[in-house]
Amino acid sequence: MPVHTVNVDHETLFRVEQSGQPVVVYECKLQGALCGMSVEGTTSAISSHIRGHGITGPDSASKRCSWGGCSKMLKKGSMARHILAHLGVKVRCSVCGVVKCRHYVLRAHIRSSESCQLASAEIVHGPEGHLLVPTSWAAADSYQV
Numbered sequence: 001m002p003v004h005t006v007n008v009d010h011e012t013l014f015r016v017e018q019s020g021q022p023v024v025v026y027e028c029k030l031q032g033a034l035c036g037m038s039v040e041g042t043t044s045a046i047s048s049h050i051r052g053h054g055i056t057g058p059d060s061a062s063k064r065c066s067w068g069g070c071s072k073m074l075k076k077g078s079m080a081r082h083i084l085a086h087l088g089v090k091v092r093c094s095v096c097g098v099v100k101c102r103h104y105v106l107r108a109h110i111r112s113s114e115s116c117q118l119a120s121a122e123i124v125h126g127p128e129g130h131l132l133v134p135t136s137w138a139a140a141d142s143y144q145v
Contacts, residue, residue, distance in 0.1 A: 006038040006130050012045070017134050024129035026087050031066040041089045041129060046080040055079060088126025095119040 008025055016023055025038035030053050039049040055063055059077025067086045074082055081102065091106045092099045095116040100106040103121060110116045 006132065007036055008038050008040075008132060009049075012040055012132070016132055017136075020134050020136060022131050022133040022137070024123075024125045025132050026126065026129055029068040029086075031069060038130065038132075041084065041087050041123075041125060043080040043084065046083050050079060050083070087128065089129075090124040091121045092124050093119045094122050099124055 006025055006027070012023065012025070023040050025040050028035050028037050028039055028049065030050070035053070037049070039045050055076060057063075057076055059075060061076045062073055063076045063079060065072045065074060065079060065082055065086075067083050070086065072082070085101060090099050090101050091103055093106060093109060093113075093116055095118070096113065098106075098109060100109060106121050110119045113119075
């Protein structure tokens with residue numbers, strides 16, 4: 001299994017190490033300000049990351065997406081969800097396996113489907129994601145016989 005070096009912010013690395021749980025990160029592809037960092041594929045992590053690129057202001061402000069060459073105009077408050085679409089991050093119903101692009105669409109499915117009433121949302125990671133694991137996992141692997 002190949003090992004890739006990824007650059008992540010200190011908060012993400014600290015959270016992975018403290019929780020002992022892996023996260024999936026994606027290379028930042030904001031054009032014009034390539035930072036060389038990878039960001040976790042969640043709306044909160046992406047929102048925080050794009051603020052570091054100067055994408056700030058009220059959620060209602062119009063901003064242009066520059067992720068991977070995109071030039072779509074949208075509200076700043078929608079930017080993180082839009083970038084998740086670029087990353088290919090989706091959600092899956094834990095009961096029937098249907099995949100939706102947004103949590104609210106999956107919640108509507110769960111409410112309307114009698115057999116899925118007790119379902120939960122499972123994250124479907126995008127194809128370019130890299131698994132960031134705690135260092136304790138690497139140490140455990142090296143001692144397996």
